[in-house]
Amino acid sequence: MRLRSKRVSTKRRSSQQEPIGYLMIAPFYLFLIFIVLVPVVMNVLLSLTDYDLRSMHFVGLRNYIALPQDIFFTTSVRNTIVYTFFTLLFSMGLGLAFAVVLNENIRGGRIFRTAIFIPFVTSMVAVSMIWLWIYDPSNGILNVALSLFGIPKQQWLYDPNLAMASIIVMSIWKLLGYNMVVYLAGLQSIPAYLYEAAKIDGARFGRVFRSITFPLLSPVTFFLFVTGIISNFNVFEQVKVMTDGGPDNSTTTVVHQIYDRAFNNFQMGYGSAMAVVLLIVIAAITLVNFHFGEKGTDVGID
Amino acid sequence: MKSPVRIVSCACSILLLVSGLSFAGGQKESASAASGPKPAEITFWFPSENPANDAYYSGAATAFMAKNPSIKIDVNPIPSNAGDIETKLNAALLSNTFPDVFLAYLVFIGTRGSRGDFAELDSYINNWSEKSDIYPSSLEMGKYKSHYVGLGFAPAPDILTYRKDYFREAGIDPNKPPTTWEQLADYAVRLTRRDADGNVIRAGFDMPAISPALVFVEPFFRQNGSKVIDEVNQVPAFADQASIDALQYLVDLYKKNVSIPYNFQKSDTVPFMSGKSAMSYITPSQIASLIQADPSVADKLGYAPVMGRKEKVDFSGYRLFTIGAKSKEKDASWKFIEFLMSSEQVWKRYTDLKIPVVLNSLKERFVQDNPQFNSILVDYVQHGKGKAVVPWTSLANKYMALAYEEAINGKKSPANALQDAQTALEKELSKSN
Numbered sequence: 158m159r160l161r162s163k164r165v166s167t168k169r170r171s172s173q174q175e176p177i178g179y180l181m182i183a184p185f186y187l188f189l190i191f192i193v194l195v196p197v198v199m200n201v202l203l204s205l206t207d208y209d210l211r212s213m214h215f216v217g218l219r220n221y222i223a224l225p226q227d228i229f230f231t232t233s234v235r236n237t238i239v240y241t242f243f244t245l246l247f248s249m250g251l252g253l254a255f256a257v258v259l260n261e262n263i264r265g266g267r268i269f270r271t272a273i274f275i276p277f278v279t280s281m282v283a284v285s286m287i288w289l290w291i292y293d294p295s296n297g298i299l300n301v302a303l304s305l306f307g308i309p310k311q312q313w314l315y316d317p318n319l320a321m322a323s324i325i326v327m328s329i330w331k332l333l334g335y336n337m338v339v340y341l342a343g344l345q346s347i348p349a350y351l352y353e354a355a356k357i358d359g360a361r362f363g364r365v366f367r368s369i370t371f372p373l374l375s376p377v378t379f380f381l382f383v384t385g386i387i388s389n390f391n392v393f394e395q396v397k398v399m400t401d402g403g404p405d406n407s408t409t410t411v412v413h414q415i416y417d418r419a420f421n422n423f424q425m426g427y428g429s430a431m432a433v434v435l436l437i438v439i440a441a442i443t444l445v446n447f448h449f450g451e452k453g454t455d456v457g458i459d
Numbered sequence: 460m461k462s463p464v465r466i467v468s469c470a471c472s473i474l475l476l477v478s479g480l481s482f483a484g485g486q487k488e489s490a491s492a493a494s495g496p497k498p499a500e501i502t503f504w505f506p507s508e509n510p511a512n513d514a515y516y517s518g519a520a521t522a523f524m525a526k527n528p529s530i531k532i533d534v535n536p537i538p539s540n541a542g543d544i545e546t547k548l549n550a551a552l553l554s555n556t557f558p559d560v561f562l563a564y565l566v567f568i569g570t571r572g573s574r575g576d577f578a579e580l581d582s583y584i585n586n587w588s589e590k591s592d593i594y595p596s597s598l599e600m601g602k603y604k605s606h607y608v609g610l611g612f613a614p615a616p617d618i619l620t621y622r623k624d625y626f627r628e629a630g631i632d633p634n635k636p637p638t639t640w641e642q643l644a645d646y647a648v649r650l651t652r653r654d655a656d657g658n659v660i661r662a663g664f665d666m667p668a669i670s671p672a673l674v675f676v677e678p679f680f681r682q683n684g685s686k687v688i689d690e691v692n693q694v695p696a697f698a699d700q701a702s703i704d705a706l707q708y709l710v711d712l713y714k715k716n717v718s719i720p721y722n723f724q725k726s727d728t729v730p731f732m733s734g735k736s737a738m739s740y741i742t743p744s745q746i747a748s749l750i751q752a753d754p755s756v757a758d759k760l761g762y763a764p765v766m767g768r769k770e771k772v773d774f775s776g777y778r779l780f781t782i783g784a785k786s787k788e789k790d791a792s793w794k795f796i797e798f799l800m801s802s803e804q805v806w807k808r809y810t811d812l813k814i815p816v817v818l819n820s821l822k823e824r825f826v827q828d829n830p831q832f833n834s835i836l837v838d839y840v841q842h843g844k845g846k847a848v849v850p851w852t853s854l855a856n857k858y859m860a861l862a863y864e865e866a867i868n869g870k871k872s873p874a875n876a877l878q879d880a881q882t883a884l885e886k887e888l889s890k891s892n
Contacts, residue, residue, distance in 0.1 A: 207891065209574070210549055210552050210553065210574075211552075211574055211575065219890070223887075223890060227887075228861075228883060229857070229861075294719060295658075295659070295660065295719050295730075295735065304656070309656055309658070312668070312720055315668040315669070315721075317864075317868050317870070401542070401669065401722070401724075403668075403669040403860075403864060404668050404669050404864050404868060405861070405865055405868050405870060406861060406864070416546075417542075417857070419549075420545055420546040420549050420550075421542050421545050421546070421853050421857075422853050422857065423549075423570070423574070
């Protein structure tokens with residue numbers, strides 16, 4: 158009898174606590190539903206219409222069928238892939254390199270760390286404006302610096318062959334600090350005795366990096382890769398401010414085309430279709446990353 | 460028990476907070492109700508082109524409110540780039556904050572007038588006492604399918620402006636500006652200054668590397684006899700031989716490296732505005748801004764007449780006053796527009812912003828005030844053609860801009876670039892019909 162009453166009173170206590178618990182997490186779920194999930198569903202529904210901010214008619218998959226024939230969209234997909242590849246590769250690679258160097262107890266390490274991180278916390282629009290000035294063909298500091306070494310002035314953002322590279326360089330400069338800081342945190346979690354053991358065994362820096370540092374950083378690398386893919390596929394601000402997709406469509410990206418179609422050409426339905434395709438592509442890449450990437454992140458130390 | 464007490468006390472606190480806010484709101488409402496009828500509040504949006512432009516419109520709103528205390532105007536300068544304006548207006552449409560009075564570009568009469576964003580002004584204009592004084596062309600500019608949706612007040616021509624001092628340096632008579640394409644190309648080469656490495660340090664003629672609205676390119680097409688967009692049949696017409704030849708001329712000139720690249724839509728990047736080029740197509744508002752920044756430059760500026768080849772035509776946009784279709788204060792909005800169209804304000808716009816007058820009663824005074832500049836202005840306004848008034852102008856701009864950039868960057872020949880662009884545009888238009 159005593160046991161039963163104890164069980165009943167425990168049950169009564171937990172059921173009384175439940176409402177409070179649900180109340181506490183309700184704001185987050187309401188936010189998730191109304192700010193995240195509902196717009197996604199609305200976007201999918203809009204993509205099946207010809208909504209132009211005034212009238213709406215169901216058009217089925219017409220918007221999706223038109224996408225492969227749209228030269229602006231196909232160019233933007235290519236540009237986005239190129240942008241993502243190079244930005245991710247160099248921002249992660251250089252971030253790791255800087256982290257490894259700054260992980261040593263070098264003089265002025267904190268100052269360097271802060272200086273490299275500052276661009277990341279600066280507004281992208283402000284940074285884009287500064288780099289517009291740096292890349293100015295006639296007075297820009299970059300051309301002035303190059304001319305000191307006898308290198309001819311370049312058109313940078315006005316040259317279709319250089320415009321995307323110019324934006325990539327700026328983006329790498331901005332993202333480097335974040336990757337460095339995350340890698341630093343990862344490096345500092347690697348047990349010191351592993352390095353001591355390697356030192357005793359006479360392992361050189363390259364071997365230590367290959368056998369200890371890099372494998373133990375794989376969870377961090379995986380995290381940065383997944384989040385980097387998602388954020389770089391959504392590149393927009395710097396393209397809009399610096400080049401507006403030009404010259405000659407060389408810098409337009411998928412999100413830039415979504416913006417242009419939806420807000421400049423009154424094709425909200427078509428823009429929504431592009432957004433759905435972008436969502437599917439990013440989701441697919443992320444799932445692939447999780448499937449293959451997570452296998453290598455279990456690097457337990459025995 | 461603690462939990463119910465906590466819930467009850469939280470609920471009571473929320474209830475108290477909500478009651479307090481409602482009470483305060485009620486007090487404010489009753490206070491304002493006690494003080495008399497609320498003034499009509501209207502919002503006024505205008506493109507912020509430069510400080511002189513902003514100062515005029517803000518000042519005009521203040522002067523109107525002083526004369527009409529029952530109307531309050533919330534003045535809101537917005538970006539002047541047509542693409543940015545579209546974004547702001549679309550956001551306003553979706554959030555139900557479309558402005559009551561909006562200073563529109565001519566292109567918006569097609570893109571938005573056709574979509575019912577602007578109120579019809581037929582009853583206001585037809586009953587307007589000053590209607591007979593306004594230029595008929597200004598009235599016609601604001602029509603979409605025979606209904607007035609805007610009131611034209613400012614022809615906005617792009618005038619070929621040049622620096623007389625640079626002309627003298629290059630050994631060119633400063634009183635003989637270019638009047639033909641051949642002369643323009645010849646002068647551009649002679650006026651270009653380069654450094655030891657061959658880089659252009661002062662352009663002979665401003666040629667944009669990026670021109671999304673085609674304001675720079677279209678006049679050359681039209682001068683060579685192209686319609687660019689056939690407004691009667693509502694079809695694109697920019698892949699004809701006239702357009703191809705015109706684009707070939709521009710490509711050949713671009714290859715002569717007579718310009719510093721810039722974005723035509725970003726007025727702060729125009730080299731002429733910072734003294735870095737000898738000739739450029741700029742608006743009267745930009746001219747006014749140049750002179751305001753440096754009054755000594757006024758005597759150094761010269762203005763070329765409208766060029767012709769097969770047709771004597773240049774780009775002359777228009778600015779129009781419009782009223783939002785969903786405005787709740789249309790009468791107050793129209794009263795503000797009437798004020799802005801008074802002789803006093805039309806003349807003030809001329810003196811402050813160099814905007815040509817559109818009232819017959821001011822025409823003579825206008826020409827006599829500055830015969831040299833104003834006769835040129837009249838020339839550009841009379842021979843000017845703005846953007847086509849069709850619902851798909853922004854789409855046409857997108858494809859034509861691509862063709863222009865492909866051609867000047869050598870990616871395609873002018874013929875292929877224009878033909879591909881027109882074919883793609885026609886295909887897209889046929890799908891949406």
